[in-house]
Every structure is written in C-alpha cells, then in structure tokens.
Amino acid sequence: MADRYLSFAGTAPGRFLTHRLGLPQPAELRRDALDGGLLHLTAGRTDLDLAPVLGRTGLGPDDDGRPAAVVLDATGVRDVDALTEVHAALHPVVRSVAVSGRVVVLGAPLDPDDHHQAAVQQALEGFTRSLGKEIGRGRTVNLVRLADAAAAESTLRFLLSPASAYVSGQVIEVGPATDPPAAVPDDPEHPLAGRTALVTGAARGIGAAVAGTLAGQGARVVVLDVPQAEREARGLAERLGGTSLALDITAADAGERIAAAVPGGLDVLIHNAGVTRDRRLVNMPAEHWSSVLDVNLASVLRTTDALLAAGAVNRGGRIVATASIAGLAGNAGQTNYGASKAGIVGMVRSLAPRALREHGVTVNAVAPGFIETKMTAAVPLFIREAGRRMNSLAQGGLPADVAETTAWLAHPASGSVNGQVVRVCGQSLLGA
Ligand SMILES: NC(=O)c1ccc[n+]([C@@H]2O[C@H](COP(=O)([O-])OP(=O)(O)OC[C@H]3O[C@@H](n4cnc5c(N)ncnc54)[C@H](O)[C@@H]3O)[C@@H](O)[C@H]2O)c1
Known part of the structure; x- marks a missing residue:
C-alpha cells in the first residue's frame, strides 16, 4: 500500500502543513x-x-x-x-x-x-x-x-x-581480516557470480526481493517455499534463471532435502520464511505457540545443523537469518513471535564464531522493522500509521532494503562480518 502521507509531506503545501502542525516530516529516501x-x-x-x-x-x-x-x-x-x-x-x-x-x-x-x-x-x-x-x-x-x-x-x-x-x-x-583474506570478486557488479543461494519463504514478500537481489548480483538462486506456493515460487525462479524447491521448512528432513537439491553445496543460505499467529498470551492456544516457534526458530536450527553437519554449506559460505525488532523490543500480542525472533539472535551470537572456525562460514541476522509488504498492509490504519512513523526516518522500509542488507552480509568480501544482528528499521523507536 502506497505511503500517501510520505508523498504529501514532500510537496510544498505538505511541508508547510506538517511543519505548522508539528507532524513527522519524512523525506523521500534516495x-x-x-x-x-x-x-x-x-x-x-x-x-x-x-x-x-x-x-x-x-x-x-x-x-x-x-x-x-x-x-x-x-x-x-x-x-x-x-x-x-x-x-x-x-x-x-x-x-x-x-x-x-x-x-x-x-x-x-x-x-x-x-x-x-x-x-x-x-x-x-x-x-x-x-x-x-x-x-x-x-x-x-x-x-x-x-x-x-x-x-x-x-x-x-x-x-x-x-x-x-x-x-x-x-x-x-x-572483525580482523580473515586468513586467507576474503575473496574479492572479479566483477564488482556481480559479486555472487558462480555462487548458489537458497532463500526460504521466497515466493513472495521480503524473500522474493532477497532472491531477486541475489540473482541480480549473479547468484544461482533456489526459491524455496511451501508446496501451496509452488506456482509463485516456480514463476519467480524462472524469471530469475534459478530453480524452485517446494518444501515445508518444518519437515524433519528439510536439511537433507535441501542438500540433495544443491549437489554442489550452498554458498548463501537465507533463512527468511516466517509466520505470525498473534494473540495475547492469555488467549493463545498451544498450537499458535508451537507453529510459530517451529517455522521461525526450530526449523532454522534444524536445517542449519543438518546442512553444516553434511558439509552442504561451502567454505566462504554465508548464512543470514531473519530476526525482527519484535524479537529485540517485544510486542504485545506476539509473545510467540517475539520469542522465536529473539531465539534467532541467540543462535547467531553463539553459532557465528564456531561456524567460522569450523566451517569457514559466517552467520548473521537481519532484523527488519516496519517493512511495506502485504503483511503490514493488512494492519489496521492507525496501528499501521504508528508503525510507519515511529522511527527516525518516519516511514516504512521496502523489501528491497532488507534484500540489500542481506546481499551485503552475503557478499564474498564480508568474511569479517560475523555474529552481527543488523536492524533494517530506519532506527525504530522500539527497542532502540
Ligand atoms: N514484513 C515485515 O514488516 C517484517 C518485519 C520483521 C520481520 N519480518 C520477517 O521477515 C520474513 C519475511 O516476511 P514477509 O513480510 O515477507 O512475510 P510473508 O508472509 O509475505 O512471506 C513469508 C513467506 O514464507 C513462506 N513460509 C511460511 N511458512 C513456511 C514454511 N513452513 N516453509 C517454507 N516457507 C514458508 C510463506 O509461504 C511466504 O511465502 C519473516 O521471517 C518475517 O517474520 C517481516
């Protein structure tokens, strides 16, 4: 959904009015x-x-x-x-x-x-x-x-x-320079040329933007999503010159099936698939709790362990998981989601040094704030407006912003960036 306030605030009457009324004055980002x-x-x-x-x-x-x-x-x-x-x-x-x-x-x-x-x-x-x-x-x-x-x-x-x-x-x-030093790509416009990247939950939303950005930087992408989204996943993979994998990431053998789908191993693994089942704890059925924890956290732990143990993430590889500002600040109605996303932060901090030492793989997380997607477009107007404005840039981010941040963490020359949780939130006031 277009941010009409942002467009209005950029006009001369908009600037005058927002200034006079002391309202947020977002600037169009370049x-x-x-x-x-x-x-x-x-x-x-x-x-x-x-x-x-x-x-x-x-x-x-x-x-x-x-x-x-x-x-x-x-x-x-x-x-x-x-x-x-x-x-x-x-x-x-x-x-x-x-x-x-x-x-x-x-x-x-x-x-x-x-x-x-x-x-x-x-x-x-x-x-x-x-x-x-x-x-x-x-x-x-x-x-x-x-x-x-x-x-x-x-x-x-x-x-x-x-x-x-x-x-x-x-x-x-x-961190300090890696030994051997991180590879400097021959073609700076296509730093991921010759690399294979898998993005979970990539049929739509942020995951689709991440897959598009990585493909644009030269990666062969594997678009993974649930079997119900197979048509969209296949369509996107075709447009990006990649392949798709219809798989529910919570399957016990998801790691093995991913490894089988990428015989040459993965260079970039993006854990993006995520779900919300919002209710306050007093009203939250156990199923809401376990399904969110399973998709957002347990499956990330399971597949990461299986792929690292199988040697299916190549040396120099990059793992990027998706947290959320709700995992850093907490959010009413999201005890399950907040717990799952905070769990991602814990995983990254603990695994990163070991994964680099033992497998030559970095592990980082992006923590999006309010991103303009179908998910946030469905949020009721006033809550949506508050979410959009309550950050230093006074506007929502775009899926492309998360995708670009992910691409930096996935870059072959980012070998000294490890164990970081980088918020893509315009400096949200939540948990700041
Ligand atoms: N949109 C935001 O403002 C926002 C903010 C913070 C964090 N995030 C996180 O970013 C990620 C992407 O969010 P989005 O807004 O694009 O969501 P979305 O709902 O648009 O897309 C999520 C994708 O994940 C897939 N998926 C869900 N369960 C799956 C499973 N079990 N196996 C495989 N695929 C599965 C869905 O089919 C869907 O295609 C999620 O982890 C979300 O928690 C989003």
Missing part, C-alpha cells in the same frame, strides 16, 4: 544514487589507512560543501579530551549533509585493559544513536567498530551507498 561527494574527517590520532577503501566507494571528494556522505574516523579516540574532537569535526558540517545522505562514524574495538578507551569508544555509540534520531531529512548515522580498513571495505561500501537507505542507528562490528 535508493538510486547518493547526491554529492564524500567528506573524510578525523578525530584523535589514527593509524587507519582509509584512503584506498574510500577511493573505491565510487564517491568523489566533496567539492561543494554539500557532502552526500561524511566518514568520521574516531578509531584513535582514547580519552574524553579527544572526544571533544568528535564534536569539533561534525558540528560545523552536519547541517550541510545532503538529503538522504550518510554519516558513518568509525570506532575501535573496546580495549578490555583500558577503561578510559572503552568509555569513550562506547560513548561513540550513544553519540551515533542520538545523532541518528535528530539529524532528519532522510539522513542515516551508523557506527562501525573496525580493526582493519580492508576487512571493512564491503561494509563501508554498503553504508556509503543507496543500498543502506533504511539502515540507521546501527553499531556494526567488523
């Missing part, structure tokens, strides 16, 4: 290209050699004082005095950042042996989230904690591109 150059600032002494990485983002230097993106390297901030430089660097430029522009703050891992460094590096998190809430005009603010500029290249490219339009207020940790 999802095609960023409008301007890149401004690179530093706070504290830094050893990070960012120039080569930033040079490959496709953004030229800012030459008109209206940057589309600002990168503040604050990795060298180790005490409160140096924190002053964060203010000094951003205070004069923040107003001039273009509509739907980007601010990316770079921080260092917290030093367990230096509580002053840890204090001020953690301070950057509160700073980033606060600036994200006040900057407005469709602009995003994110913090990346990194140890190595090259290992963070895919992450910086994502955050400094239109692909991250609906990702704001996030703290992303990028």
Whole structure:
C-alpha cells in the first residue's frame, strides 16, 4: 500500500502543513544514487589507512560543501579530551549533509585493559544513536567498530551507498581480516557470480526481493517455499534463471532435502520464511505457540545443523537469518513471535564464531522493522500509521532494503562480518 502521507509531506503545501502542525516530516529516501561527494574527517590520532577503501566507494571528494556522505574516523579516540574532537569535526558540517545522505562514524574495538578507551569508544555509540534520531531529512548515522580498513571495505561500501537507505542507528562490528583474506570478486557488479543461494519463504514478500537481489548480483538462486506456493515460487525462479524447491521448512528432513537439491553445496543460505499467529498470551492456544516457534526458530536450527553437519554449506559460505525488532523490543500480542525472533539472535551470537572456525562460514541476522509488504498492509490504519512513523526516518522500509542488507552480509568480501544482528528499521523507536 502506497505511503500517501510520505508523498504529501514532500510537496510544498505538505511541508508547510506538517511543519505548522508539528507532524513527522519524512523525506523521500534516495535508493538510486547518493547526491554529492564524500567528506573524510578525523578525530584523535589514527593509524587507519582509509584512503584506498574510500577511493573505491565510487564517491568523489566533496567539492561543494554539500557532502552526500561524511566518514568520521574516531578509531584513535582514547580519552574524553579527544572526544571533544568528535564534536569539533561534525558540528560545523552536519547541517550541510545532503538529503538522504550518510554519516558513518568509525570506532575501535573496546580495549578490555583500558577503561578510559572503552568509555569513550562506547560513548561513540550513544553519540551515533542520538545523532541518528535528530539529524532528519532522510539522513542515516551508523557506527562501525573496525580493526582493519580492508576487512571493512564491503561494509563501508554498503553504508556509503543507496543500498543502506533504511539502515540507521546501527553499531556494526567488523572483525580482523580473515586468513586467507576474503575473496574479492572479479566483477564488482556481480559479486555472487558462480555462487548458489537458497532463500526460504521466497515466493513472495521480503524473500522474493532477497532472491531477486541475489540473482541480480549473479547468484544461482533456489526459491524455496511451501508446496501451496509452488506456482509463485516456480514463476519467480524462472524469471530469475534459478530453480524452485517446494518444501515445508518444518519437515524433519528439510536439511537433507535441501542438500540433495544443491549437489554442489550452498554458498548463501537465507533463512527468511516466517509466520505470525498473534494473540495475547492469555488467549493463545498451544498450537499458535508451537507453529510459530517451529517455522521461525526450530526449523532454522534444524536445517542449519543438518546442512553444516553434511558439509552442504561451502567454505566462504554465508548464512543470514531473519530476526525482527519484535524479537529485540517485544510486542504485545506476539509473545510467540517475539520469542522465536529473539531465539534467532541467540543462535547467531553463539553459532557465528564456531561456524567460522569450523566451517569457514559466517552467520548473521537481519532484523527488519516496519517493512511495506502485504503483511503490514493488512494492519489496521492507525496501528499501521504508528508503525510507519515511529522511527527516525518516519516511514516504512521496502523489501528491497532488507534484500540489500542481506546481499551485503552475503557478499564474498564480508568474511569479517560475523555474529552481527543488523536492524533494517530506519532506527525504530522500539527497542532502540
Ligand atoms: N514484513 C515485515 O514488516 C517484517 C518485519 C520483521 C520481520 N519480518 C520477517 O521477515 C520474513 C519475511 O516476511 P514477509 O513480510 O515477507 O512475510 P510473508 O508472509 O509475505 O512471506 C513469508 C513467506 O514464507 C513462506 N513460509 C511460511 N511458512 C513456511 C514454511 N513452513 N516453509 C517454507 N516457507 C514458508 C510463506 O509461504 C511466504 O511465502 C519473516 O521471517 C518475517 O517474520 C517481516
């Protein structure tokens, strides 16, 4: 369903009226290209050699004082005095950042042996989230904690591109370079060329967008959905040049059947299938509880275990599971759903280091907020409006926003991004 308020707020009378009435003033997000150059600032002494990485983002230097993106390297901030430089660097430029522009703050891992460094590096998190809430005009603010500029290249490219339009207020940790270093794709437009990706629940909604984006980046996709959705799944697979697999993911042998369908193994596994059966706990039948837990969590655990044990996820592989802000913040009427999605977060945090060590596979999660899908279009008007506006960008996200975030996590060069839960929620006020 079209967001008519967003379109109206973009007109001259809309801007006047929303301003006078103190209503949310969402800006149309740029999802095609960023409008301007890149401004690179530093706070504290830094050893990070960012120039080569930033040079490959496709953004030229800012030459008109209206940057589309600002990168503040604050990795060298180790005490409160140096924190002053964060203010000094951003205070004069923040107003001039273009509509739907980007601010990316770079921080260092917290030093367990230096509580002053840890204090001020953690301070950057509160700073980033606060600036994200006040900057407005469709602009995003994110913090990346990194140890190595090259290992963070895919992450910086994502955050400094239109692909991250609906990702704001996030703290992303990028680990050290992997050994061997992550493969750099020959063709940057098709980084997934030659790779096989399976997306569960891909016949429609977010899953269909994810399958489309991965195929667009060169992957051979397998569109998995329940037998009742076989026609849609097959149609989409044909359009994307992939294959479909009619399978209820809760089947006890789902992992084995997936492995049999991809004899060369999987390079990308996207756990997207999900269901809701909303009721308050007092009214919730046991069946509502168990069916949601089974689709959203138990089947993810079961198939992941089976596929890893069978060696069916290739080395350098990527697993991305789908959580939700309801799993982070909780939501009335969704104790079953909230539990299942919080379970995904627990799985990712525990499995990620082990899966990387033992199988060379990363495990991350996306946590969508309010995304414009058939599911959210069916929500009653006032609840839908509240869901749409209660985030820093004052609008819902699109399935493409979740798909782009998934594609960054699935990128061959994202091997140092592991165990992360990245919200695609426009910095939702829920659980922020
Ligand atoms: N739409 C949102 O705003 C939103 C917000 C947060 C999280 N999410 C999560 O994102 C994912 C996709 O959501 P969506 O809005 O596209 O939902 P959707 O209902 O449009 O699509 C879900 C797909 O999963 C499939 N599916 C359901 N049970 C299955 C099973 N047992 N085996 C195989 N396939 C199964 C369905 O047939 C459907 O095609 C879900 O995990 C959902 O919980 C969505």
